[in-house]
């Protein structure tokens with residue numbers, strides 16, 4: 046019988062005011078998250094023979110070979126490694142790559158890990174990428190990275206479709222409502238559209254409350270075969286479909302700034318593989334680096350037509366109790382955003398599919414779509430997950 | 434002058450040197466493909482449209498229109514702090530490709546998508562000229 050890869054573990058580390066509780070190096074926090082996910086899976090570190098890592102840590106230095114360094118630190122000798130780094134969507138791609146490796150028999154237990162201590166280290170800045178190779182045509186203009194690129198996409202979307210700043214604010218407000226239901230979220234106080242509109246201007250038309258948080262964070266996902274999951278009594282989350290794509294990194298070469306081409310390609314393949322329609326999706330977790338990211342993603346995933354994202358999110362339709370539950374942990378906008386957020390989309394989807402999301406649990410979630418976006422609207426990776 | 438210019442400068446490489454050399458001579462030069470006839474930017478070894486390697490450098494008009502833009506209200510690092518608010522724009526050159534640049538204007542609030550623009554060379558150091566743009570309506 047064919048091997049089926051499933052997700053059996055999800056874990057993260059507690060945060061307080063956006064910082065890892067108790068502190069720790071970026072290796073320590075990844076080890077803690079890995080152990081939490083393995084405990085959740087009823088597996089141990091010694092079972093891990095596949096290691097998938099992407100990060101922004103230890104560069105230049107040990108982070109140049111992140112799986113090699115992390116494998117050493119964890120005391121394992123994985124026979125499958127994947128350090129695909131396509132930005133914050135890397136972990137959705139890792140789930141797909143791990144599934145292919147497991148189903149081919151190339152490994153049996155895959156551990157996907159991410160960690161960042163950027164908040165504690167105060168290391169996030171708006172400039173600072175070396176002006177070499179492709180970036181020599183970006184940095185010289187003083188474009189704030191990455192917000193400037195997203196701002197230009199928002200401006201173009203408004204120009205083509207009449208999208209408004211108030212519609213973008215709807216997303217920030219709805220996401221904060223979800224965060225208020227998540228005890229682990231960094232920002233839980235309610236906000237209004239007025240608050241978003243009047244928050245500090247960053248890069249027109251984006252304002253502070255259109256932008257994700259800057260926090261620490263660490264998380265991990267464990268995958269194995271469905272047979273192995275059954276043998277260990279772990280709750281299996283099934284992978285119905287996946288897809289990924291990337292189109293550019295330099296914002297000047299993005300094919301169309303009002304359309305998220307990478308998400309269109311990735312999600313089309315995921316839906317085809319899953320053989321389900323949009324109606325079958327009970328819950329969506331999508332990358333919210335900025336409010337505009339969400340709006341363009343919903344259009345690209347096909348939940349509404351191009352240009353209709355503004356109307357789609359209006360009237361708090363994505364808030365708790367709304368017609369379209371979205372980013373139910375409070376998202377990168379209000380829960381946490383440790384640089385590459387895609388890991389936390391997966392963890393939340395797993396918890397919702399298992400019915401373990403507490404006060405924010407959405408009723409009757411059986412199929413969830415997770416979509417990560419990385420770079421500057423550069424990459425997209427979709428996974429469709431089910432609890433049956 | 435180069436001692437006082439603190440902003441990021443391109444690390445020019447063999448693939449990009451003709452562009453920056455031309456800018457220093459106040460010309461805007463970008464690759465054009467002899468196979469499909471299309472221009473592209475930034476400069477590459479293979480045409481990104483048809484993947485031909487039959488490319489040549491071609492001086493272009495330096496005219497175009499604003500495809501999109503943002504006004505930086507917070508600087509991209511301390512070296513840009515004195516410039517706030519400043520405009521980063523993506524120009525659709527009349528020859529086709531898009532190019533990131535700055536719009537030089539006294540009134541950032543009047544910048545709009547679709548505005549016609551013309552290149553203006555900013556000699557920031559004796560070795561480096563940045564092709565920026567001005568609004569034709571200014």
Ligand SMILES: [Zn+2]
Nearest residue numbers: 466469480483
């Ligand atoms: Zn060509």
